[in-house]
Amino acid sequence: MTKMKLTVAVLLVLTTNVLFGQTKLTLYADQAETKINKEIYGHFAEHLGRCIYGGIFVGEDSEIPNTRGFRDDVTGALIDMKIPLLRWPGGCFADTYNWKDGIGPREERPSMVNVHWGGVTEDNSFGTHEFLDFCDLINAEPYINVNVGSGTVREASEWIEYVTSSNISPMTDLRKKNGREEPWDVKYWGIGNENWGCGGNMTPEYYADVYKNYATYSRGADYKIACGASDSDYNWTDVLMKKMQGKENLMQGLSLHYYTITHNWTVKGSATDFDEKEWFTTLSKTLFMDELIQKHSTIMDKYDPEKRVGLIVDEWGNWFDVEPGTNPGFLYQQNTMRDALVAGINLNIFNNHADRVKMSNIAQTINVLQSVILTKDDEMVLTPTYYVFKMYSVHQDATLIPANLKTDKYELDGQSVPAVNASASTKDGVISITLCNLNPNAGENVELSLHGSELSTSNAQIITAKNMNDFNDFGKNESVSLEEFNVPNPKSGKLTFELPAKSVVLVQLK
Incomplete structure (x- = not known):
């Protein structure tokens, strides 16, 4: 089976009948100084x-x-x-x-x-x-x-x-x-x-x-x-x-x-x-x-x-x-x-x-x-x-970009953890942001704000699966792999996109 390019529309099928939470990630590119x-x-x-x-x-x-x-x-x-x-x-x-x-x-x-x-x-x-x-x-x-x-x-x-x-x-x-x-x-x-x-x-x-x-x-x-x-x-x-x-x-x-x-x-x-x-x-x-x-x-x-x-x-x-x-x-x-x-x-x-x-x-x-x-x-x-x-x-x-992350909670049986986990860095004029959505049931609406950098284009990749226990096995097509992911280009230092449930995503801006 040929690998498909996972778009936002396709990924939403994996998270149907759920509401998207809200996550705000603010990056301070002008304060980046620590090497990763x-x-x-x-x-x-x-x-x-x-x-x-x-x-x-x-x-x-x-x-x-x-x-x-x-x-x-x-x-x-x-x-x-x-x-x-x-x-x-x-x-x-x-x-x-x-x-x-x-x-x-x-x-x-x-x-x-x-x-x-x-x-x-x-x-x-x-x-x-x-x-x-x-x-x-x-x-x-x-x-x-x-x-x-x-x-x-x-x-x-x-x-x-x-x-x-x-x-x-x-x-x-x-x-x-x-x-x-x-x-x-x-x-x-x-x-x-x-x-x-x-x-x-x-x-x-x-x-x-x-x-x-x-x-x-x-x-x-x-x-x-x-x-x-x-x-x-x-x-x-x-x-x-x-x-x-x-x-x-x-x-x-x-x-x-x-x-x-x-x-x-x-x-x-x-x-x-x-x-x-x-x-x-x-x-x-x-x-x-x-x-x-x-x-x-x-x-x-x-x-x-x-x-x-x-x-x-x-x-x-x-x-x-x-x-x-x-x-x-x-x-x-x-x-x-x-x-x-x-x-x-x-x-x-x-x-x-x-x-x-x-x-x-x-x-x-x-x-x-x-x-x-x-x-x-x-x-x-x-x-x-x-x-x-x-x-x-x-x-x-790369150089770590200081960030402020405000995210909803992923709750289960009276306990909760932050729904989203993230980090960001800059290298060779490119800003890379990696995000994890811990919630296996609901996506997150992410609002990304950039300080100290003027960027105009974006590209992204995603790792996700239909089920949370999907794995890759011998003699079978891969169930979990690295795919392209569509996000809009940033405008006036801001970028909004939907982070699907149970996913790991890389967004790169330049």
Whole structure:
């Protein structure tokens, strides 16, 4: 079936018999000054399930078309999406990983058991060289997470030296022996992962001292990221920031992990079989990200008013029950229109806090949790979340436009959330506005006002679906994708258009 161009008239069919709410969005383009780092649109690829093996890497001998073992379809899709950064090798996997097992001739590499994710045996055929080669192939910045939980300071120091050093040393000699003459340019290094949990069950006081020890010997790591809090553990942030005062050269970033869990950690709910109550709860819990960032940022501001340390949201996204019949340890889940809204909301929140949030990485890139790509043998599916990242790529390295948003409430069972979530930026003379309508039943009449900019033309794109649990599946036409969307041209600094129910929309003005 040929993709149709979704016009306002067609989209209104999807929201018949409903009234449109009122949303006013005022943009102050003349006050734009904060850069939205491209790294806010980063991704996370852990050795978990079929993310690496079968998702990214199939080996040179595979019948699946590949380049040096990397799937050509996945590579092309990530380039087209404009992926800016990739975090690896974990996650919990990072704190059981010895990097030296993943270098040298593949046939000589020792195998290992992935104790965190399914207890499967891995042959270490995807290691440091393969990861950095893949990042070069997809034009993404690499972000490497070193082993603090079960590793040593020397092990981490030698990994950084192996990757980044041009000096004459045993590690550079080893790298050259393994086929890489020149060092790689790897800026971002994570010193541990979830050290409050799978990374060692440490207290913040203990981890802060361990971190300083590791960071001291992480020569060659330009941007060192400390393990930060889980969710609303504000004490962890306070302790880390307090203990690192006056040692800004040792810590450039502090991480935060927050997953949207609709029910609880035991029963998370289905990724595809849900009702409006679960839709509402998921989006409401997604909006909690804004409060988390504000409160963690306030603590960071107390110790770092100059905002030298970036807040790194390096794990986020929906976490549902695995698809029936799949390995529980592989965390494979489908991806619906609900996931598209979760992605759009989070990215708007990160944009709006770009003064402190310098990077984020959705979990995870392929076949795991809220992935942008699903694969099965030689087939590939682009998820609704993929199309949100492709749409939002216009914000990468753009300048945030301050905005004032007044919107109706989306109400259900006596609870309410704002109906619309938005962010805006400017780059190369173009203003880009991304909006999410959280209400699955009613559209919103949006009145957009511009201050400090004279623009005359517009274009737009939309991601929506007939049903809130529609998803893209193997062997079927896409139910959710990126389509053209008609909006009028601005007149006298104003633009009015209808934002359909359960939609993510990009409006660009120039």
